[in-house]
Amino acid sequence: MPIYVLTGxxxxxxxxxxxxxxxxxxxxxxxAVRSMSNDLTELKSLNKNNNKHVLECNTGEASSIASFVESxxxxxxxxxxxxxxxxxxxxxxxxxxxxxxxxxxxxxxxxVNVLGPAKITESMYKADLLSTNVRIxxxxxxxxxxxxxxxxxxxxxxxxxxxKAALNMLTIHQGEELREKLPGAIVIxxxxxxxKTRMGGEGALIEAHESISGMLKVLHGLTKDDTASFWTYSGxxxxx
Ligand SMILES: NC(=O)c1ccc[n+]([C@@H]2O[C@H](COP(=O)([O-])OP(=O)(O)OC[C@H]3O[C@@H](n4cnc5c(N)ncnc54)[C@H](OP(=O)(O)O)[C@@H]3O)[C@@H](O)[C@H]2O)c1
Numbered sequence: 001m002p003i004y005v006l007t008g009x010x011x012x013x014x015x016x017x018x019x020x021x022x023x024x025x026x027x028x029x030x031x032a033v034r035s036m037s038n039d040l041t042e043l044k045s046l047n048k049n050n051n052k053h054v055l056e057c058n059t060g061e062a063s064s065i066a067s068f069v070e071s072x073x074x075x076x077x078x079x080x081x082x083x084x085x086x087x088x089x090x091x092x093x094x095x096x097x098x099x100x101x102x103x104x105x106x107x108x109x110x111x112v113n114v115l116g117p118a119k120i121t122e123s124m125y126k127a128d129l130l131s132t133n134v135r136i137x138x139x140x141x142x143x144x145x146x147x148x149x150x151x152x153x154x155x156x157x158x159x160x161x162x163x164k165a166a167l168n169m170l171t172i173h174q175g176e177e178l179r180e181k182l183p184g185a186i187v188i189x190x191x192x193x194x195x196k197t198r199m200g201g202e203g204a205l206i207e208a209h210e211s212i213s214g215m216l217k218v219l220h221g222l223t224k225d226d227t228a229s230f231w232t233y234s235g236x237x238x239x240x
């Protein structure tokens with residue numbers, strides 16, 4: 001009876017996570033959306049089992065994260081989260097290069113792509129909602145790999161790439177620190193591939209169902225030594 005919690009559940013990869021996870025009625029799935037006034041028709045229509053819950057969480061706002069964690073606690077009523085998927089993210093200014101970064105854009109990317117996953121995990125831990133064997137997935141990108149980024153031309157998505165590289169560093173710190181508190185905890189960074197979503201665009205290489213089924217396979221196959229590691233949806237380890 002695993003319990004999954006994920007952010008950015010209303011569309012793209014998050015929606016597909018909910019679609020695949022809620023098929024199994026023994027899973028509990030708590031999907032967070034930025035705002036309850038988003039169009040949630042598709043999310044709400046998925047597998048109408050009693051095992052799916054939709055909550056609000058703007059991952060760029062501290063007060064919204066706090067309310068979300070509190071609401072999760074009420075739904076779980078003593079049970080613990082087995083899988084926490086920090087999925088929501090933005091790539092709002094792909095045209096910015098290292099010579100044209102705008103401060104407010106960088107701040108927004110750090111807030112949503114780094115601070116959000118940091119504070120959600122921290123708050124869930126402090127509320128004692130994480131299982132001792134929790135698996136935490138921080139959704140990064142190949143663009144967040146230093147090694148894979150060397151020599152890429154043309155240069156673009158600098159703001160986003162920097163935020164995902166920072167998220168990768170967060171994975172290492174969370175992975176090692178949580179292990180001291182929760183002996184079986186595993187935290188990983190995941191590159192979902194280049195996927196046909198609003199962010200990935202129509203020219204992307206793979207469909208969301210392929211990315212998600214691959215990521216779930218990786219997630220379910222993790223072993224204790226895998227904490228603080230970086231994976232692709234297809235199961236290869238990525239250099240930092
Ligand atoms: N698609 C790809 O090719 C690709 C490649 C590498 C990495 N990724 C990563 O995969 C994750 C999911 O991307 P996607 O392709 O599914 O993108 P998407 O289709 O653009 O969906 C992004 C999701 O994140 C949510 N979100 C954005 N800002 C938020 C905030 N402040 N609070 C709460 N939710 C917020 C969006 O909610 P709203 O509808 O409210 O905006 C939406 O649900 C992201 O972290 C992305 O960086 C994607």
